[in-house]
Amino acid sequence: xxxxxxxxxxLKHHRFSNSLAAISIATGIALLVAVYSFKEQSHNTFxxxxxGVDAILGPKGSPLQIVLNALYHLEDMPGKIKWTYxxxxxxxxxVAQAIPFVVGHSYGGFRVNAIDGKFLTEFEYLPGKTFSxxxxxxxxGRPFSKSHEAVAGWEAAKQLNIKLGxxxxxxxxxxxxxxxxxxxxxxxxGILTPTGTPHDRAIYIPLETFYGLEGHPLETAIMAEQExxxxxSGAYIKIKRIRGGALHPGIQDLKFAINQSDRNQLVVPAEVxxxxxxxxxxxxxxxxAIAVILTVLSALFLFFSLLSALREMRRDLALFRxxxxxRKTVMGLVVAEALIISLVGGIxxxxxxxxxxxxxxxxxxxxxxxGFTAGYMSMIDWLVIPGTxxxxxxxxxxxxIQAYRLGVLENLSPIS
Amino acid sequence: xxxELDSLEIVFDRGKEPLKVLDISHWGVEEGEQVAIFGPSxxxxxxxxxxxxxxxPVSRGRLTxxxxxxxxxxxxxxxxxxxxxxxxxFQNFNLLQGFTALENVLxxxxxxxxxxxxxxxxxxxxxxxLSHRLRYHPSHMSxxxxxRVAVARALANRPKLLLADEPTASLHPVNKEDVLxxxxxxxxxxxxxxxxxxxxxxxxxxxxxxVTFLEFNRAYQGPLGGKA
Numbered sequence: 001x002x003x004x005x006x007x008x009x010x011l012k013h014h015r016f017s018n019s020l021a022a023i024s025i026a027t028g029i030a031l032l033v034a035v036y037s038f039k040e041q042s043h044n045t046f047x048x049x050x051x052g053v054d055a056i057l058g059p060k061g062s063p064l065q066i067v068l069n070a071l072y073h074l075e076d077m078p079g080k081i082k083w084t085y086x087x088x089x090x091x092x093x094x095v096a097q098a099i100p101f102v103v104g105h106s107y108g109g110f111r112v113n114a115i116d117g118k119f120l121t122e123f124e125y126l127p128g129k130t131f132s133x134x135x136x137x138x139x140x141g142r143p144f145s146k147s148h149e150a151v152a153g154w155e156a157a158k159q160l161n162i163k164l165g166x167x168x169x170x171x172x173x174x175x176x177x178x179x180x181x182x183x184x185x186x187x188x189x190g191i192l193t194p195t196g197t198p199h200d201r202a203i204y205i206p207l208e209t210f211y212g213l214e215g216h217p218l219e220t221a222i223m224a225e226q227e228x229x230x231x232x233s234g235a236y237i238k239i240k241r242i243r244g245g246a247l248h249p250g251i252q253d254l255k256f257a258i259n260q261s262d263r264n265q266l267v268v269p270a271e272v273x274x275x276x277x278x279x280x281x282x283x284x285x286x287x288x289a290i291a292v293i294l295t296v297l298s299a300l301f302l303f304f305s306l307l308s309a310l311r312e313m314r315r316d317l318a319l320f321r322x323x324x325x326x327r328k329t330v331m332g333l334v335v336a337e338a339l340i341i342s343l344v345g346g347i348x349x350x351x352x353x354x355x356x357x358x359x360x361x362x363x364x365x366x367x368x369x370x371g372f373t374a375g376y377m378s379m380i381d382w383l384v385i386p387g388t389x390x391x392x393x394x395x396x397x398x399x400x401i402q403a404y405r406l407g408v409l410e411n412l413s414p415i416s
Numbered sequence: 417x418x419x420e421l422d423s424l425e426i427v428f429d430r431g432k433e434p435l436k437v438l439d440i441s442h443w444g445v446e447e448g449e450q451v452a453i454f455g456p457s458x459x460x461x462x463x464x465x466x467x468x469x470x471x472x473p474v475s476r477g478r479l480t481x482x483x484x485x486x487x488x489x490x491x492x493x494x495x496x497x498x499x500x501x502x503x504x505x506f507q508n509f510n511l512l513q514g515f516t517a518l519e520n521v522l523x524x525x526x527x528x529x530x531x532x533x534x535x536x537x538x539x540x541x542x543x544x545x546l547s548h549r550l551r552y553h554p555s556h557m558s559x560x561x562x563x564r565v566a567v568a569r570a571l572a573n574r575p576k577l578l579l580a581d582e583p584t585a586s587l588h589p590v591n592k593e594d595v596l597x598x599x600x601x602x603x604x605x606x607x608x609x610x611x612x613x614x615x616x617x618x619x620x621x622x623x624x625x626x627v628t629f630l631e632f633n634r635a636y637q638g639p640l641g642g643k644a
Contacts, residue, residue, distance in 0.1 A: 001519060001522040001525070001526045001532050002526075002532070006523075006526070009514055009515060009519070010514065012514065013513070021473070133614075155434075198476075206581055225441030280618020313508070316512055316513075316514070319510050319512060320473065320508075320523075320527070321495070321567075322469075322498075322504060322510070323498075323499065323504075323523060323524060323526070323527050324495055324496065324498045324500070324501075324527035324528060324573070325495065325527045326492050326495045326496075327491070328492075329527070408471055409466060409471060409472070410507060412510055
């Protein structure tokens with residue numbers, strides 16, 4: 001009978017306490033895996049996108065709210081800005097590109113943003129990367145070229161099973177129960193290739209389509225014709241670079257000048273996002289502390305359940321010794337048991353953790369629109385197996401040493 | 417000689433006053449012999465058997481078993497020696513409760529240098545009349561059956577010397593002689609030397625060679641003084 005067969009038999013013999021130990025480890029690990037995954041994914045989501053946009057021209061209000069709305073398709077824009085003001089900013093010498101947009105519509109739970117066509121053809125959402133419709137990379141169709149055409153981000157198209165030529169009626173608002181523009185049928189003409197950014201989770205229509213939607217007040221229709229009345233939600237601003245790739249230092253003067261106005265502000269995502277990270281980071285730290293405490297408690301549980309099992313195993317181990325097993329062998333049996341319980345707990349925890357991410361991602365998506373992936377492998381995933389192995393070795397060490405020191409005769413037959 | 421000893425002393429370290437439990441001047445057993453050692457409880461019989469098995473170190477004197485000098489031998493070496501040369505039967509069977517009869521016998525092979533052979537384990541269980549109980553756990557077997565499993569397990573490593581510590585003490589009187597005869601027959605068949613200790617006068621009549629333990633354990637001081 002092999003060493004590992006004996007270990008498995010012994011594990012089976014104490015299956016109740018061993019299962020409890022494995023489950024307690026799995027719970028701690030699952031929480032750790034889930035928290036770390038959410039932490040890393042949210043960090044990736046909320047740091048990567050700002051790279052494509054140097055600044056956002058928006059109305060007065062919370063800068064964080066503007067960033068969340070303009071870049072992450074969350075929250076609402078706190079107001080509107082005048083088209084004429086946007087045109088003035090666009091002419092500023094340090095502005096390389098300005099893309100106006102209007103938010104406030106949705107379809108199937110995804111935001112529908114009216115935007116300048118240059119966004120799909122010229123805008124770099126990450127340095128050196130423009131949107132693509134390449135079929136080889138998962139895209140389809142083309143950019144919109146006239147009113148009542150739409151382009152879907154990759155994730156939105158996937159979730160809503162959007163096909164080219166399909167039409168939809170946009171919802172006037174972003175909440176459930178908001179009215180639908182029943183008479184406006186908009187046709188999907190393109191699906192973007194995946195970008196790994198929140199742009200994947202939006203639908204884009206031409207700016208002029210917004211002003212022509214049926215059911216909007218008369219003033220909105222007038223905006224289409226007369227620029228002096230026209231309003232937009234905001235604009236993505238790209239600032240010219242100086243030698244070495246850094247932002248033109250004039251951005252601070254421009255920001256100051258715009259922020260002096262009564263209705264407008266220039267928001268620099270790179271300045272705003274650290275505040276969000278601070279809020280998220282604090283929650284992360286609490287959750288990670290809870291997960292670490294749980295994991296440590298489960299290691300202690302493993303330790304005590306092994307000690308308890310060892311009391312029951314004393315006779316068996318003494319018998320192994322009587323049959324010729326060395327002290328090292330019986331110590332190895334106990335440590336190997338701890339290792340297996342711990343590894344089983346680790347693997348279970350890994351699986352449970354990703355299941356939790358999947359479940360959590362669904363609710364977060366519904367509530368906030370932020371997308372998380374259950375299959376995402378965070379740094380902690382790679383540490384789970386070696387970590388739980390180490391945990392098992394440490395948890396099994398003291399019971400193992402006790403097994404090593406176990407006296408054969410006092411745990412076997414009576415002396416005659 | 418398969419067992420040969422000279423001036424053997426076993427002393428237990430009990431703080432300031434060491435306790436001498438065995439003091440035997442000279443003794444030996446020829447290969448293939450079947451010997452019963454008889455003595456009252458507490459006379460040191462089991463201690464003697466444990467010493468022969470290498471479970472206890474030799475304190476003083478010389479002890480050679482199966483050609484191996486046990487005095488001065490390290491504990492790890494004694495473990496190896498026991499796994500290779502000794503079969504041991506306990507009074508209270510000491511079967512592994514979580515293991516079946518077959519697995520208990522296989523366990524007897526595990527720590528020796530031999531490869532575990534399920535076929536041989538089955539054959540041994542067949543030899544002790546338990547071929548119908550291979551998958552039974554000890555808790556589902558009678559005491560007589562459990563002791564038969566213990567006999568099969570003791571033979572699993574093909575020992576040269578079988579040591580039996582009161583193997584019939586926990587058995588029903590009806591089973592005692594059956595198990596003992598089985599033990600003696602099976603040792604004959606396997607060419608194995610048998611040394612059995614007992615305090616039961618009625619079973620020693622079956623042995624050709626019997627030693628009264630009190631005759632040669634000079635350390636024995638009476639029922640309490642000799643208790644280890």
